[in-house]
Amino acid sequence: MGFTDQSMVSTGINGNLGGMSSPSVYNSAFSLAQFWDGRAASLEAQSQGPPQNPSEMFDGKGNAWDAAVERLRAKPEYVAMFKEVFGTMPTRDGAAKAMAAYERTVLTGNSIHDRTEVAMRKRVGEEETGKFEVLAKDYEKVLSEAIVAKDSSALEALGVKGADKAATSELARSINNGRILFNGKARCNGCHVGDSFSDSQFHNLGVGAKAGKLPEGMLGRFGAQPTGQKNPELVGAFKTPHLRQLLATAPYMHDGSLKTLEEVVDFYDKGGNANPFLDVRMRDYASEKASGPKAIKPLALGLTPFEKKDLVNFMKALNGEVAEAIVVDPSKFAK
Ligand code: HEC
Numbered sequence: 468m469g470f471t472d473q474s475m476v477s478t479g480i481n482g483n484l485g486g487m488s489s490p491s492v493y494n495s496a497f498s499l500a501q502f503w504d505g506r507a508a509s510l511e512a513q514s515q516g517p518p519q520n521p522s523e524m525f526d527g528k529g530n531a532w533d534a535a536v537e538r539l540r541a542k543p544e545y546v547a548m549f550k551e552v553f554g555t556m557p558t559r560d561g562a563a564k565a566m567a568a569y570e571r572t573v574l575t576g577n578s579i580h581d582r583t584e585v586a587m588r589k590r591v592g593e594e595e596t597g598k599f600e601v602l603a604k605d606y607e608k609v610l611s612e613a614i615v616a617k618d619s620s621a622l623e624a625l626g627v628k629g630a631d632k633a634a635t636s637e638l639a640r641s642i643n644n645g646r647i648l649f650n651g652k653a654r655c656n657g658c659h660v661g662d663s664f665s666d667s668q669f670h671n672l673g674v675g676a677k678a679g680k681l682p683e684g685m686l687g688r689f690g691a692q693p694t695g696q697k698n699p700e701l702v703g704a705f706k707t708p709h710l711r712q713l714l715a716t717a718p719y720m721h722d723g724s725l726k727t728l729e730e731v732v733d734f735y736d737k738g739g740n741a742n743p744f745l746d747v748r749m750r751d752y753a754s755e756k757a758s759g760p761k762a763i764k765p766l767a768l769g770l771t772p773f774e775k776k777d778l779v780n781f782m783k784a785l786n787g788e789v790a791e792a793i794v795v796d797p798s799k800f801a802k
Contacts, residue, residue, distance in 0.1 A: 505669060583608075663711065665707040672740070
């Protein structure tokens with residue numbers, strides 16, 4: 468399971484936003500703010516949301532959290548566990564802490580791309596060239612090793628069936644080209660940066676915008692900022708999501724409007740959707756200047772079909788292993 472419910476739920480607090488797709492829980496420990504609009508500063512604050520949301524866990528009667536705590540207190544096994552961990556009866560605070568602690572263990576890593584970074588460092592160390600840059604042959608080495616080790620979690624995402632030298636070599640070239648495009652022509656690294664591929668900032672891509680207008684009431688980050696501290700540039704801006712384990716978390720974008728990674732790349736290829744708040748990184752300033760004041764022109768990337776495929780392959784190479792072992796088996800905690 469992909470730790471998102473793969474369905475649209477209204478978020479309660481921002482109910483006027485209409486359908487929202489659950490953000491990925493994977494690696495949320497590394498996210499500075501939680502929810503698409505960043506309204507929760509911590510996982511402890513985030514985990515208090517769902518029990519009071521009418522479309523998630525709340526029947527709309529009385530106080531949602533009082534009811535949730537009552538349900539926990541009615542179960543002797545929960546009473547015993549809370550006593551052991553917190554020394555109290557089940558409380559809202561304790562429940563939120565426990566859920567946040569669990570979410571922090573839902574991690575993914577060791578993808579084909581991560582292993583390739585390690586392989587590259589080893590190679591450059593041996594070659595003594597000091598040129599720390601990934602090459603297609605690094606991906607090829609890692610893919611070949613994964614094939615020998617029958618490491619299906621890494622290979623399934625990329626659709627690798629078996630040992631075929633020519634196919635492996637071609638796939639390695641494609642992933643590497645995707646990486647170069649991601650950090651170059653396609654400009655994805657303007658926002659998706661670092662180990663988790665997110666700048667933890669908020670940007671308006673015009674998701675859901677039609678005919679130059681955002682959907683009614685789609686305030687994004689602007690709506691979540693406190694009165695007096697609102698930044699009008701963040702109307703319709705949402706948090707840059709990380710790009711790990713994407714194959715387990717479709718559909719994409721805050722409204723779940725894009726079903727596949729191919730659709731995501733097509734969306735960026737046309738520069739997102741025009742609207743008055745489109746992020747500066749998504750805009751074609753030359754063409755805006757030529758079109759006169761107040762023109763908003765999305766920057767088309769001009770990707771070829773092959774380049775689109777390479778970008779998708781690079782994102783698939785970020786699918787990794789899920790680290791659940793320590794939760795399933797506490798004896799694996801380092802002593
Ligand atoms: C201007 C910053 C910015 C740039 C440039 C950018 N992204 Fe994004 N990306 C975002 C934000 C913000 C979202 C969420 C937008 C929303 O839902 O409204 C997002 C969403 C995504 C998602 C969906 C992830 C999910 O969990 O739903 C994928 C995949 C993605 N971007 C890939 C890319 C690729 C590939 C590129 C380059 C072609 C790129 N991004 C360029 C900021 C950016």
